[in-house]
Amino acid sequence: MAAVTLKDVAERAGVSVKTVSNVVRNAPRVSEATRKRVLEAVHQLGYRPNPSARRLRTGHxxxxxxxxxxxxxxxxxxxxxxxxxxxxxxxxxxxxxxxxxxxxxxxxxxxxxxxxxxxxxxxxxxxxxxxxxxxxxxxxxxxxxxxxxxxxxxxxxxxxxxDNVAAARDATAHLAGLGRTRIAAIGVDQQASATSRQRLEGFQLALHEAGVTYDPRLAPAIKEFDRRNGLLAMRALTALPARVRPDAVFCFSDLLAVGAQRALFEAGLTIPDDVAVASIDGSDEALYSTPSLTSVVPxxxxxxxxxxxxxxxxxxSAEPLPFEVHTAPHWLHARESTNGGRQQLFG
Incomplete structure (x- = not known):
């Protein structure tokens, strides 16, 4: 049996070959009614796009x-x-x-x-x-x-x-602005990754600007940016003597923060009254956690x-293009883990 072509689909759907091509490529500016008709024809005829043929035609x-x-x-x-x-x-x-x-x-x-x-x-x-x-x-x-x-x-x-340095600085400055003075950092990884180094730099910069001394005891090393490592790091922090134990923590990812919140719950500590928590990632994990997480949103x-x-x-491009570095914006979304109270989602 001969392979089904774009022309076959176009004839079945009563549209042009170009319209079928736009639907198959999921290109915009095709009405929903036309798209539905073309997709029905695709299904009926069993059409399958051929990337190799497209590459021969267009080079891509x-x-x-x-x-x-x-x-x-x-x-x-x-x-x-x-x-x-x-x-x-x-x-x-x-x-x-x-x-x-x-x-x-x-x-x-x-x-x-x-x-x-x-x-x-x-x-x-x-x-x-x-x-x-x-x-x-x-x-x-x-x-x-x-x-x-x-x-x-x-x-x-x-x-x-x-800008990871600026993002970490914003989150830490928010915690310092609440009057917290024993601010911990969870995310200093053993591999000294670029993410960890840059977020630690922003954390330390914000502490310096707030007149808060950086205490290495409040920055335990972790292996991965995941919930378990956040839990273990926060357990170690809550085990510190009362005069050292943090009253706030900046986590280098939302997953670390979710684990840290669990450890605080286990220790009988309340968020944010006893310990305020902020993180970075702006994922749905932060939005739906309890309490909802203050997070820097890329x-x-x-x-x-x-x-x-x-x-x-x-x-x-047929010609070489200059290489560019693009910095996307970010913002701090303050939620229950630093603001306290209860906030209705999407309210």
């Missing part, structure tokens, strides 16, 4: 990759949704990969190896070194997400990020939009 497959460390982390799961939505507006399809921070896997994806139909990749690197990325960045369209621990032109790839929509548009421009 319309497929891009998104590679993140851990899709179980709410921040990356939510970011992936935004990337897929932004890509759809540009007629692109996203293949999502989970690297678990493995340097070899990150490097493989950064070069397009093993995914020959991909036009380019948006990568949130964790394990691969800047030198390794620099050696391959010019070989394949690449946009990096997350913290940057190298000079602007060292890697040779576009980069989209938030603009994930802006991050996704900048990343996809940078990658699309690099894919479609």
């Amino acid at each position: 497959s319309g497929l891009i990759g998104l590679a993140v460390p851990d899709l179980a982390t709410p921040y990356f799961a939510e970011l992936a949704q935004h990337v897929r939505a932004e890509a759809a507006h540009l007629g692109l399809t996203v293949l999502i990969e989970e690297t678990m921070g493995d340097a070899t896997e990150e490097l493989r994806l950064a070069t397009g190896v093993g995914a020959s139909l991909l036009d380019g990749v948006i990568l949130s690197p964790l394990g691969v070194s800047p030198d390794e990325l620099a050696a391959v960045a010019n070989e394949f369209p690449l946009v990096l997400l997350g913290e940057r621990s190298y000079e602007r032109d060292q890697v040779g790839a576009d980069h989209v990020l938030i 603009d994930k929509t802006a991050i996704a939009s900048l990343a996809v548009k940078c990658l699309a421009a690099r894919i479609r």
